[in-house]
Amino acid sequence: QKKIGVLALQGAVREHIHQIEQLGHIAIPIKRVEQLNDIDGLVLPGGESTTMRRLLDEYDFTTSLRQSELPMYGTCAGLILLAKSVQDREDYHIGKLDIHVERNAFGRQIDSFETMLNVTGIDHQVEAIFIRAPIIKSVEQHVEVLSTVDDNIVAVKQGKYLGVSFHPELSNDLSMMKYFIEQTID
Numbered sequence: 729q730k731k732i733g734v735l736a737l738q739g740a741v742r743e744h745i746h747q748i749e750q751l752g753h754i755a756i757p758i759k760r761v762e763q764l765n766d767i768d769g770l771v772l773p774g775g776e777s778t779t780m781r782r783l784l785d786e787y788d789f790t791t792s793l794r795q796s797e798l799p800m801y802g803t804c805a806g807l808i809l810l811a812k813s814v815q816d817r818e819d820y821h822i823g824k825l826d827i828h829v830e831r832n833a834f835g836r837q838i839d840s841f842e843t844m845l846n847v848t849g850i851d852h853q854v855e856a857i858f859i860r861a862p863i864i865k866s867v868e869q870h871v872e873v874l875s876t877v878d879d880n881i882v883a884v885k886q887g888k889y890l891g892v893s894f895h896p897e898l899s900n901d902l903s904m905m906k907y908f909i910e911q912t913i914d
C-alpha cells in the first residue's frame with residue numbers, strides 16, 4: 729500500500745483521491761509543503777495551470793516541487809506544470825518532463841472531446857476525456873511517448889514522471905492511476 733498525495737490547491741482533486749482509494753492505496757490531499765515528506769508519489773490534477781502556478785507560488789510550493797525527487801503524475805493542467813517548456817512562457821512551472829507543450833491546443837471547435845486511446849503499457853483502450861487540453865509538441869529523445877491522437881502526443885513517461893493531456897480521473901477506468909502507482913513509483 730502506497731501513500732499518494734494529490735496537490736489540492738485547485739482543480740479536479742476529489743476524482744484522483746477516489747481513484748487512488750479504489751485501487752486500495754492511501755490518498756492524501758496536499759495543501760502544505762511539509763506534507764510532501766510523507767508521501768510516495770504526487771498527483772498534479774487538471775484545472776487551470778496559470779491559476780495553479782499562482783497558488784504554488786503563494787503557498788511556497790514552487791521551489792520545493794522543483795527540487796523534489798518524488799514521482800509525479802500530471803493530468804492536463806498538471807502536465808503543463810511538469811513540462812520543461814511551455815509555449816509563450818519564458819519560465820517553466822515545476823519542470824520535470826523534457827517536453828514542449830502548447831496549451832489549449834486542440835482549438836476552439838473541438839474544445840472538449842472524448843475518445844478511446846491505445847496507451848503503451850495498458851492492455852485495453854483507455855477512455856480519454858480532453859477538456860481544453862494541451863498537446864505535447866515535441867519530446868527529447870529519452871522521453872517515452874505512450875499515446876497519440878492523430879499524430880499529436882498526449883501521454884508521456886520519463887523515469888518517475890508521467891504526464892497525460894487528458895483526464896483519466898473523470899472516467900471509471902483506473903488503469904492510468906494504476907500505471908502511475910505500479911510502474912512509475914520505484
Ligand code: GLN
Pocket residue numbers: 773774775776777778803804805806808831832859860861862
Ligand atoms: N487549459 C488549461 C490550462 O491551460 C488546462 C485544462 C484542464 O486542465 N482541463 O491550464
